[in-house]
Amino acid sequence: MAVMTYREALNQALREEMRRDPDVFVMGEEVGLYEGAYKVTQGLLKEFGPKRIVDTPIAESGFTGVGIGAAMVGLRPVVEMMTFNFALLALDQIVNSAAKLNYMSGGQFNVPIVIRGPGGPAHQLAAQHSQSMEVYFYHVPGLKVVRPSTPMDAKGLLKSAIRDDNPVIFIESETLYNVKGEVPEDPDFLIPLGEAVVRREGTDVTVIAYMGMMYRAMEAAEELAKDGISVEIVDPRTLQPMDKDTIIGSVRKTHRAVVVEAGAGFAGMGSEIAAEITEDAFDDLDAPVERVTGAQAPMPYARNLERAKTPTKEKIMDAVRKVCYANGGR
Amino acid sequence: MAITKVVMPKLSEAMESGKIIKWIKKEGERVQSGDILAEVETDKADVEMEAFGGGVLRKILVSAGDKAAVGSLIAVIADESEDINSVVGQAGGGAPAQTAAAPSAAKPAVADRPAAAPPQPKSEDHAARTPAPSRGPEAPTSPRVAEVVAQQPAATMAPARPSADGGRVKASPLARKIAAQSGVDLKLIQGSGPGGRIVRRDVEAAQSAPAAAATGPALRPAAQPTVTGPEFEDVPLTAMRSAIAKRMPLSKAPVPHFYVTSEVAMDRAWVLREELNALDGQPKVSVNDLIIRACALTLLQHPGVNASFQGDSIRVFHRVHMGIAVALEEGLITPVLRDAHAKSLAQIAVEARDLAERARQRKLRAQELSGATFSISNLGMFDVRDFSAIINPPEGAILAVGAVRRVPVVTEDGLGVGRRMAMTISCDHRVMDGAMGARYLQDVKKLLEEPLRLLV
Numbered sequence: 001m002a003v004m005t006y007r008e009a010l011n012q013a014l015r016e017e018m019r020r021d022p023d024v025f026v027m028g029e030e031v032g033l034y035e036g037a038y039k040v041t042q043g044l045l046k047e048f049g050p051k052r053i054v055d056t057p058i059a060e061s062g063f064t065g066v067g068i069g070a071a072m073v074g075l076r077p078v079v080e081m082m083t084f085n086f087a088l089l090a091l092d093q094i095v096n097s098a099a100k101l102n103y104m105s106g107g108q109f110n111v112p113i114v115i116r117g118p119g120g121p122a123h124q125l126a127a128q129h130s131q132s133m134e135v136y137f138y139h140v141p142g143l144k145v146v147r148p149s150t151p152m153d154a155k156g157l158l159k160s161a162i163r164d165d166n167p168v169i170f171i172e173s174e175t176l177y178n179v180k181g182e183v184p185e186d187p188d189f190l191i192p193l194g195e196a197v198v199r200r201e202g203t204d205v206t207v208i209a210y211m212g213m214m215y216r217a218m219e220a221a222e223e224l225a226k227d228g229i230s231v232e233i234v235d236p237r238t239l240q241p242m243d244k245d246t247i248i249g250s251v252r253k254t255h256r257a258v259v260v261e262a263g264a265g266f267a268g269m270g271s272e273i274a275a276e277i278t279e280d281a282f283d284d285l286d287a288p289v290e291r292v293t294g295a296q297a298p299m300p301y302a303r304n305l306e307r308a309k310t311p312t313k314e315k316i317m318d319a320v321r322k323v324c325y326a327n328g329g330r
Numbered sequence: 331m332a333i334t335k336v337v338m339p340k341l342s343e344a345m346e347s348g349k350i351i352k353w354i355k356k357e358g359e360r361v362q363s364g365d366i367l368a369e370v371e372t373d374k375a376d377v378e379m380e381a382f383g384g385g386v387l388r389k390i391l392v393s394a395g396d397k398a399a400v401g402s403l404i405a406v407i408a409d410e411s412e413d414i415n416s417v418v419g420q421a422g423g424g425a426p427a428q429t430a431a432a433p434s435a436a437k438p439a440v441a442d443r444p445a446a447a448p449p450q451p452k453s454e455d456h457a458a459r460t461p462a463p464s465r466g467p468e469a470p471t472s473p474r475v476a477e478v479v480a481q482q483p484a485a486t487m488a489p490a491r492p493s494a495d496g497g498r499v500k501a502s503p504l505a506r507k508i509a510a511q512s513g514v515d516l517k518l519i520q521g522s523g524p525g526g527r528i529v530r531r532d533v534e535a536a537q538s539a540p541a542a543a544a545t546g547p548a549l550r551p552a553a554q555p556t557v558t559g560p561e562f563e564d565v566p567l568t569a570m571r572s573a574i575a576k577r578m579p580l581s582k583a584p585v586p587h588f589y590v591t592s593e594v595a596m597d598r599a600w601v602l603r604e605e606l607n608a609l610d611g612q613p614k615v616s617v618n619d620l621i622i623r624a625c626a627l628t629l630l631q632h633p634g635v636n637a638s639f640q641g642d643s644i645r646v647f648h649r650v651h652m653g654i655a656v657a658l659e660e661g662l663i664t665p666v667l668r669d670a671h672a673k674s675l676a677q678i679a680v681e682a683r684d685l686a687e688r689a690r691q692r693k694l695r696a697q698e699l700s701g702a703t704f705s706i707s708n709l710g711m712f713d714v715r716d717f718s719a720i721i722n723p724p725e726g727a728i729l730a731v732g733a734v735r736r737v738p739v740v741t742e743d744g745l746g747v748g749r750r751m752a753m754t755i756s757c758d759h760r761v762m763d764g765a766m767g768a769r770y771l772q773d774v775k776k777l778l779e780e781p782l783r784l785l786v
Contacts, residue, residue, distance in 0.1 A: 255504050255530065286504040286530045287523070325523050325531070 002185050007177040009151035010040045010116075013158040014078065016187045018048055021076060024162055025052040027063055028080030028117075037082045038118060038177055064090035064115065068097045068167075071113040076162055084119030084133040084171050091136065098167035099142030110165045116158070120211055121262050121299060121310055122174035130299035130306075132263030137169040138240040144168045144193055145240040149214045151181035153237055156191030164193060173211050196243035198250065202232035205320050206250040208273055209260035210235050213311060217260055220316040229324055239269060247273060248280045255286040256323040260311050265293030287323040292316050333412055334383025336405035338398040340520045341372045341696065345400055348372050349569065352394045355387045361407060368394075368405075373573035375692050375699070385409045389418055401520065501528035508533045511641035512724065513584070537724065538701050570661040581723050585639075586759040589718045590767045592775050596734045596749040599781040612676060617751075618654075618708045619679040621731055623784045624777040626650040626670035626678075629704055632770040636703050638724040639760045645724075653702030653722060654682055656689040657709075663689045664722060666702045675784055706731060716752035726761040729774075730754045751778075 004012070018024045025048075030037055032045040032055040045053040056063040060081065067077040081087045087094065098111045121130040138145040144166055148154040154172065161168035199214060200221055209217040214235050221231035234250050236242060251257045257277050259270035270291035277289050295309045320326075338348050351369040355361050362384045370379050381387075385407045392404040406414050499516045501509070505528045509516050512533070519536050521528035567575065599620050606615050629636040629650045638645045652670035656663050665685035670678060688694050704726070707719045710733035719730040732752040739748035753774070757767040777783050 283503045283507045286502045325529055 001182040003180055004151055004183050005177065006151045006154050006172070006179045006181070007038065007040055009155040009181075009183045010158055010172065011042055011044070012183070012185075013155040013162075014041065014044060015047065017076075017159055017162045018044070018052060020187065021162075023074065024076045024078065025054065025070075026078045026080065027054040027056055027067055029056055029058055029082050031055060031080050036080065038174065040172075040177075041080070060086050060089035061093055064093040065097065067113050067115075068093055068101070068111055071098075071111045071167075072101065072109045076112050076114075078114045078116060078162060081115060081117030083125075083129055083174075084117050085129050085131050087115065087117070087133060087169075088136075090115075094137070094143070094167070094169070095140050099140045102166070103142060111167045112165045114158070114161045114164075114168045114170055116161075116170035117172065118174045118177070119171040120173050120175075121294070121306070124301055124303060124306060125174070125299070126301040127298035132261065132268075132294070134169070134171055134239055135263055135268055138269075142167065143240065144238065146170045146193065146238050147210045148172070148237060149176070149211050149235050151179060151183045153191055153197075153235075155183050156189055157193065157237065160190045160193050163190070168193070175212050191237070193238045194241040194243055195238065196234055196236045196246035198232060198246065199235050200231065200233040202230035202254065204230045204232075204254055204324055205256040205258060206232045206234055206247070206254045207258045207260060207316065207320065208234045208236065208247060209316075210237065210239075211262065213260040213262055213316075216311065216313050217316055220313045220320065223313070224317055224320055227326070229320060229326060231320060236273075242272075242276070244276055244280065248277065251277050251281045252284045255284055257285075257289045258292060258316065258319045258323060259289065260292045260316055260319075261294070262310060263294050264296045265291050266296055268293055287325065290319040290323050292319045333414055333417055334381070334385065334407040335403055335417060336367065336379075336381070336407060338370070338392075338400050338402055338404050339379060340400045341370070341375075341377050345372050345569075345573075347397050347399045347569070349397045350392050350394050350404065351376060353390060354378075355381075357387055357390050359387050361385065361387050371569060373569040375694050375696070377696075381407060383407050385412075388412075388414050391418065499528065500526060501533075502530065504530050505533045508537075511643070512537050513639075513641060568660045570658070570663070574661050577722075578720055581720050585721050585723060587718075587721060587756050588759050588764060588767070589754050589756050590764060590771055591716060591752060591754040592768075592771045594751045594753060594775045594778045595739075596751045596778065599778050600734065600749050602781045602784075606675075613679045613683075615675060615679045616682075617710065617734055618706070618731070619675060619682055620778065620781065620784060621708070621729075621753075621774075622652055622654065622667065622670055622678050622682060622706060623673075623675050624774050625704065625706060625729060626652055626673075627784070628770060628773045628777060630671050631773060632766070634762050634766050635727050635755075635757070635770045637726045637761050638703070639726065639758055640724075644726075644761055647703040649703070651701050651703045653705030653725065653728075654685060655705060655707035655719075656686045658690060658692075663694070663699070664702065664705055665689050665694050665698050666700065668701070704728070710734060710751070716754055718754050719756050721756050721758055726758045727767065727770075728756050730756065 014026060026041055026044060031041040032050060032053045035042040035045065041053065064079055067079040070077050094115065098113055101109045101111050119131065119133040121132070134145050134147055137143050144161070144164065146157050146161055146168060148157045158170060161170050200218060202221065207217045207221065214233065217233050221233060224231055232250050232254055234247055236247070259273045261269045265271070270293055274289035274291060277285070292311045292315050294311060297309055299309055300306055341348065349371040351371050353368045354366050361367065361381045363381055365381045366378045367381050367387070368379045370377050386409065387405060388408050389406040390404070392398045398404050403417070406417055408414050500521060501516050502523065506516070508530060514533055514536050516528055519528050519532050520526070522532050523529040596617070599617070603615055603617065603620060606612060633646045633648070636647045636650055638647070649669055650671040652667045653664040654667055656665060667678065667681050667685060673681070685694070685698065702722070702725055705722055705728040707728060708731040709717060710731055714732045715735065716732040717730050719728045721728050730753065734749050734751045736747055737750050739746055739750070753771065755767050755771050
């Protein structure tokens with residue numbers, strides 16, 4: 001184990017996979033000479049050369065399409081979105097080509113592409129650059145969607161995503177690039193896609209949260225423990241496919257659930273998880289599943305309004321108290 | 331709005347109505363959250379009722395001596411300026427003070443209680459009539475009182491479920507599942523969740539609160555009717571009698587009882603007890619204390635008897651909480667001696683006596699009346715030879731103990747005189763079988779016949 005940042009863990013994953021498999025290459029805006037807008041591809045051009053670290057024009061639809069074509073003929077492209085909000089420009093390529101070609105070709109083509117980059121709210125990135133983009137992708141059959149919360153997960157899941165024969169949407173976060181954590185240095189260390197993890201064990205309520213929301217939920221759990229409420233935190237890590245067994249198993253134990261997501265709540269991840277819990281663990285529920293979500297509004301630029309739109313530790317604590325029928329909720 | 335509706339609290343699982351013994355606070359008096367408002371007689375004990383909101387006790391709707399159904403409005407607390415007419419008006423129509431008494435018991439009290447439902451004075455009149463303390467800075471403001479109301483535990487204050495929803499019981503899925511497994515009737519539970527929703531904790535509380543216990547015949551001697559007097563009279567049920575009347579069929583009908591009787595030679599136990607009681611500075615030990623100790627120790631070896639039927643499982647208890655039936659004038663009550671298996675004979679003697687005395691004074695706390703895992707009913711003091719008791723659900727068994735009698739016994743030399751005591755265990759056949767009950771009884775008998783074992 002080595003302690004490194006989330007950014008370094010991603011860099012290490014890319015480096016190891018490119019050393020392991022000559023078919024793996026990286027493509028995107030400023031990934032080469034500039035070494036990545038967030039420095040995830042630092043040092044890669046020097047090691048692997050311009051044939052495998054490809055700087056592209058500002059043309060998401062174009063280079064994503066090139067990546068999909070390369071994947072169809074046997075390469076394993078890792079396409080970087082400078083921020084995932086820009087993937088909207090490539091949505092047709094991702095949804096209509098990457099996600100469907102295996103199906104539409106009757107299995108003749110695989111599309112082993114990874115599209116990665118930061119997404120979700122960060123610090124005052126405003127309406128167009130703060131979106132929780134995963135919701136656009138996990139709805140589409142044929143795509144896998146990963147949201148890694150820790151350096152270890154970032155490395156283990158990115159390596160699994162690169163080795164996966166399906167298109168994988170891999171959304172990081174600007175707010176997590178500097179988070180440090182222990183990361184195994186074994187080049188064969190992998191975290192399988194579709195496995196959730198229990199971040200904190202508890203007995204009274206299951207909080208399902210990922211990325212920055214997971215860290216806020218951990219803070220809320222610390223506070224709530226002082227009031228005698230024992231919170232279990234499940235981080236799904238992969239949103240599609242979803243590890244229902246871990247989530248349902250936890251809810252069967254605690255009998256209550258709160259789902260936290262940074263994006264707007266309507267038809268969001270919270271709705272999906274709440275529905276799954278209701279279908280599979282109805283008789284184990286002692287309270288309706290509560291959602292803590294971003295407000296149904298564009299992200300404001302002003303810091304105070306940004307905070308008002310986004311789930312906070314306090315909002316998570318209130319929701320937990322509500323499902324626990326504990327007094328003092330706002 | 332800062333109106334606190336004071337409702338008859340549900341103070342035990344079986345409680346459906348309560349009687350106001352007396353009001354500690356008077357109309358017009360300022361009260362704070364936590365103040366004692368009144369004393370309430372329930373089926374088990376006399377209990378002090380607290381205020382859950384602050385303000386002025388504006389209206390008392392149920393006078394001392396009268397009964398009110400659980401959840402029905404009995405008083406209103408509000409600031410002087412609040413208009414409480416609508417709240418008081420609602421109380422008039424709905425939730426009549428329902429008593430379990432026969433119709434003849436309905437006293438013509440309504441007539442001589444004109445204060446029961448007079449038109450409510452307007453708030454300014456009221457303020458003039460009952461000069462309440464002025465609103466100083468310490469006086470609760472409306473929002474604060476509202477907060478107090480919002481935060482108080484709903485279990486004690488939630489109004490009875492309105493019949494407007496067609497009698498549908500609102501319960502969480504988990505609460506329903508647990509209730510179905512444990513045989514708890516959701517209709518008898520007051521929900522503590524939002525809108526009166528019954529949640530897990532409510533069902534669990536109901537499970538661990540068995541009502542007044544089980545034994546044989548009523549103890550009250552029948553009145554001798556005179557030839558000239560009325561042919562009969564209908565005696566209103568006391569709260570306790572009504573609880574027993576409701577509770578016992580719930581045991582006898584669904585619980586398949588079987589009975590095993592054994593006779594114990596009590597000669598050595600009798601001698602031991604006399605020796606113990608001759609010691610200075612030691613608590614007096616009764617025969618029943620010896621039996622409690624023997625039963626508790628034996629239950630540890632026979633955990634299958636210290637068990638409760640749970641629908642699709644049998645709950646086997648690792649601790650022995652011994653219910654001890656205590657006869658009262660108007661019925662009986664079963665206080666619980668907790669962790670009896672872990673207590674010495676002297677401790678048992680002291681605690682059992684204390685529980686029995688406070689039971690007779692009706693001074694037991696609610697938690698001393700629930701949670702037994704096994705019970706003993708002893709009618710020996712009535713010179714009863716033997717009898718069978720009714721199991722007190724959710725317990726799995728109860729031991730009925732008769733008197734220690736001097737009887738002729740066959741000895742090696744011929745005929746002699748010995749002390750014998752019969753005991754009959756009633757067992758829930760869903761939990762155990764005859765042989766299990768018999769083996770348990772055999773070991774209780776062995777302990778009592780070799781009573782020194784009770785001291786170690």
